[in-house]
Amino acid sequence: MSSHKFETLAIRTQSEQSQNREHSTPLYLTSSFTFESAEQGANIFLGKEKGNLYSRFSNPNTTEFIDKLCLLENCAAGIATASGMAAVYTSFVALIEQGDHIVASKDIFGNASYILSQLLPKMGVHCTFVDVDDHIAWQEAIQENTKLIYLETPSNPTLKIADLDFINQLSKTNDLVFIVDNCFASPYLQQPANFGADLVIHSATKYIDGQGRVLGGAILGNETLIQKCYDFIRRTGASLSPFNAWVLSKSLETLGVRMDRHCANALALAQWLEADSRVNKVSYPFLESHAQFHLAKKQMKLGGGLVGFEIAGGVEAGKKFLNSLKIFSLTANLGDCRSIATHPASTTHSKLNPEEQLDMGITPGYLRLSVGLEHQDDLIEDLDHALQSIS
Numbered sequence: 001m002s003s004h005k006f007e008t009l010a011i012r013t014q015s016e017q018s019q020n021r022e023h024s025t026p027l028y029l030t031s032s033f034t035f036e037s038a039e040q041g042a043n044i045f046l047g048k049e050k051g052n053l054y055s056r057f058s059n060p061n062t063t064e065f066i067d068k069l070c071l072l073e074n075c076a077a078g079i080a081t082a083s084g085m086a087a088v089y090t091s092f093v094a095l096i097e098q099g100d101h102i103v104a105s106k107d108i109f110g111n112a113s114y115i116l117s118q119l120l121p122k123m124g125v126h127c128t129f130v131d132v133d134d135h136i137a138w139q140e141a142i143q144e145n146t147k148l149i150y151l152e153t154p155s156n157p158t159l160k161i162a163d164l165d166f167i168n169q170l171s172k173t174n175d176l177v178f179i180v181d182n183c184f185a186s187p188y189l190q191q192p193a194n195f196g197a198d199l200v201i202h203s204a205t206k207y208i209d210g211q212g213r214v215l216g217g218a219i220l221g222n223e224t225l226i227q228k229c230y231d232f233i234r235r236t237g238a239s240l241s242p243f244n245a246w247v248l249s250k251s252l253e254t255l256g257v258r259m260d261r262h263c264a265n266a267l268a269l270a271q272w273l274e275a276d277s278r279v280n281k282v283s284y285p286f287l288e289s290h291a292q293f294h295l296a297k298k299q300m301k302l303g304g305g306l307v308g309f310e311i312a313g314g315v316e317a318g319k320k321f322l323n324s325l326k327i328f329s330l331t332a333n334l335g336d337c338r339s340i341a342t343h344p345a346s347t348t349h350s351k352l353n354p355e356e357q358l359d360m361g362i363t364p365g366y367l368r369l370s371v372g373l374e375h376q377d378d379l380i381e382d383l384d385h386a387l388q389s390i391s
C-alpha cells in the first residue's frame with residue numbers, strides 16, 4: 001500500500017471492515033472494548049497481544065487517522081492528540097528533563113511561544129529564540145544542555161521559510177531532537193521527515209480538517225520518540241476523541257484537491273496584491289520576490305494557502321480594512337475552505353508590545369489572509385473594495 005501515491009493513500013488507507021462490510025469507515029463511539037477472555041484482557045493490558053482497551057489509549061477511528069497520516073508524512077509511527085497545542089506541549093514535555101534547553105524560532109504560534117517562554121521555565125527548562133532564517137543565530141544558540149530544536153515553516157504570521165536541510169544537519173551534529181510544526185504546509189505540500197525532522201507536529205484543526213469543524217492534532221516520527229509521546233498522552237489524557245478522528249480521517253481523503261485549490265487561489269491573490277500600488281509588500285513563498293523563493297520551491301510542492309501583505313496607515317487602517325471585507329471571515333482560524341483575514345498587530349499578536357511585534361516582522365499594517373476555496377474573482381473583488389475603503 002505504501003508504494004501508492006499521496007491521493008490514493010489518503011483515500012484507501014482504512015481500518016478493517018466490520019462484519020457489516022461498510023464502504024465508509026463507521027464511527028466507533030465507545031469508551032472501552034471488551035475482551036474475549038480474562039487471559040486476553042491480561043495480554044492486551046501487558047502489551048503481549050494487540051487490541052483496543054480504552055479509547056484514551058486507542059480506538060479504531062484514531063488508529064485509522066494516525067496510520068494514514070504516518071503514510072502521508074512518511075513516518076514510522078504517530079499519536080493523535082486532542083488539539084494541535086496538545087501535540088506541541090507533548091512533544092516538549094514527553095522528551096525533556098529539568099535543566100534542559102530548547103532552541104526555537106521566534107516566528108511560532110503564540111501559544112507555543114507561551115509554553116516555551118513562560119511555562120517550561122517554571123519546570124527548569126529554558127528556551128533561546130532565534131530568527132528562523134538566521135543560520136549563525138541557530139548555531140550560536142546551541143548549548144551543552146540543548147535537547148530540542150523547534151520551528152514552523154512557513155512561519156506564522158510572516159511566512160518565512162526555515163532551511164530544513166541546514167537545521168537537520170545542525171541537530172544531527174549536536175544530537176538534538178528536531179521538531180517541525182507542519183501545520184501551515186500540510187503533508188501534501190511538505191514532508192519534513194524527508195528532510196530529517198525527528199518529529200512532525202500538526203494542528204489537524206487547520207488544513208487537515210479544512211472545514212472549521214473539529215479540533216485535533218498529531219505527532220509523527222520514529223517508534224522510540226512516539227512511544228514516549230504516547231505514554232505521556234495515554235496517562236495525562238490529551239487523546240483525540242473518536243468522533244474528531246472519524247471527521248479528520250475523512251477530511252484527509254480530500255486534502256490533496258483542497259490544497260491544490262487553496263494554493264492556486266493564494267498565488268492569484270498574492271500576484272494581484274503585488275501589482276497593486278495601495279499595497280506595500282506582499283509575502284508569499286512562491287512569489288519570486290520572496291527572499292527565500294528558491295528554498296520554498298525546494299521544500300514545498302506549492303506555495304501554501306496563506307498570504308501576508310502590508311498596507312499603509314498602521315493599526316487603524318488594518319482594522320478599517322477588516323471591517324470593510326464582505327466575503328473574508330474575521331475569525332481566529334486558518335486552513336478553512338472559507339477565506340479568513342487577520343490583522344496580527346491588533347488581534348493574534350496584540351499582547352506583544354510594538355517593538356516585540358516589529359522584532360517578529362509584524363508591522364502595524366501587516367495583514368494575513370488564509371485563502372479559501374471560493375472563486376478567486378470574488379475574493380479579489382472583496383480585497384479591492386476593502387483597499388478602496390482605506391485609500
Ligand SMILES: Cc1ncc(COP(=O)(O)O)c(C=O)c1O
Nearest residue numbers: 083084085109181183203205216
Ligand atoms: C502553527 C500552529 N500550530 C499549532 C496550533 C495550535 O493548534 P490547535 O488550535 O489545534 O490547538 C496553531 C493554531 O492556530 C497553529 O497555527
